[in-house]
Amino acid sequence: MERVLDWTPQPPYTAEQLLQVIRILRDPENGCPWDKVQTHASIRKNFLEETCEALEAIDADDAVLLREELGDVLMQVVFHAAIEEERGRFTFEDVCGNVCEKLVFRHPNIFASSAAENAGINGWDALKNKEKGRTTLADELATVPATLPALMRAQKLQKRAAGHGLGQQDAAAAQHRLEAAVQDFATADAAAKQEAAGRLLFAAVNAARLAGVDAEEALTFASKRFAQQCLEQEQRGTQVE
Structure with a gap:
């Protein structure tokens, strides 16, 4: 993977810059001592905790807190994607592409490109079963x-x-x-x-x-x-x- 340690993060920050920050933190030689040794398993519980905190913000209808907690959840997504990028199995872009394909596929009533493919299939669950090959x-x-x-x-x-x-x-x-x-x-x-x-x-x-x-x-x-x-x-x- 290309080293990005000479890159200086500057606002306005984007999802791509978040990914770059995580890459820097996980650099094997110069990264953060904590971040660079984490695995899917070691931060597994963090994903759950951050999700629960986001739910608390939703229940409280607290927009400021929700913005912060959604950022923490997004960071978890990017962190796990960065680990997989290092392993050569998939990238953050693959994650984004996959969920976009899923949303288009499951909404043939909205997106013409999937309407013909899914003609005659009614309902979210039926489309989901087709997509995942559940029979x-x-x-x-x-x-x-x-x-x-x-x-x-x-x-x-x-x-x-x-x-x-x-x-x-x-x-x-x-x-x-x-x-x-x-x-x-x-x-x-x-x-x-x-x-x-x-x-x-x-x-x-x-x-x-x-x-x-x-x-x-x-x-x-x-x-x-x-x-x-x-x-x-x-x-x-x-x-x-």
Whole structure:
């Protein structure tokens, strides 16, 4: 890779300049001692942390903070792309090109170039399956990331199974199953409590999905409200319900 240590960063900064900065920081000889030794695995958790901080800024509707946190997320993207560039497998430009191709492919109603190619295919999920070569339920389930938060993963698995006519698809029946799961959890002995809790949570996610509610977001906001209530009620000297 061409050395860029004689390059001096100057505003206004661009995405290309961000990439150049990361390249300099990772230079094997003259780069930053910390940055140049990092790997995908060593900064893996940083990606998650920066994404969560961006979500906090979105929830707070704080434009200044969101601008900063989106920059941190972008830096993570560029950092990982720079590592792959060093390995000769792909570049940041490849990343940008790939996502542009994906967006054009999945919007045949907007971009004429993809309309003919995708004629007769309706819906985002169907286009995504064609793009990724998914033809079976096994294909679809296997590509739900195991690293997703548990509630989000459960809801994605349920949605993909429902697309093949499997799983609970009736809202009333899902509500009934949730009520039964609550009863099973309440009566389960200690040895069966964890499994019963899993069934209860899975049933709750399914009922939420069929009601048009995102379970992950619902629990996130409920936890936030609970924390706020704890602080308010502590100040009043009352018990949180």
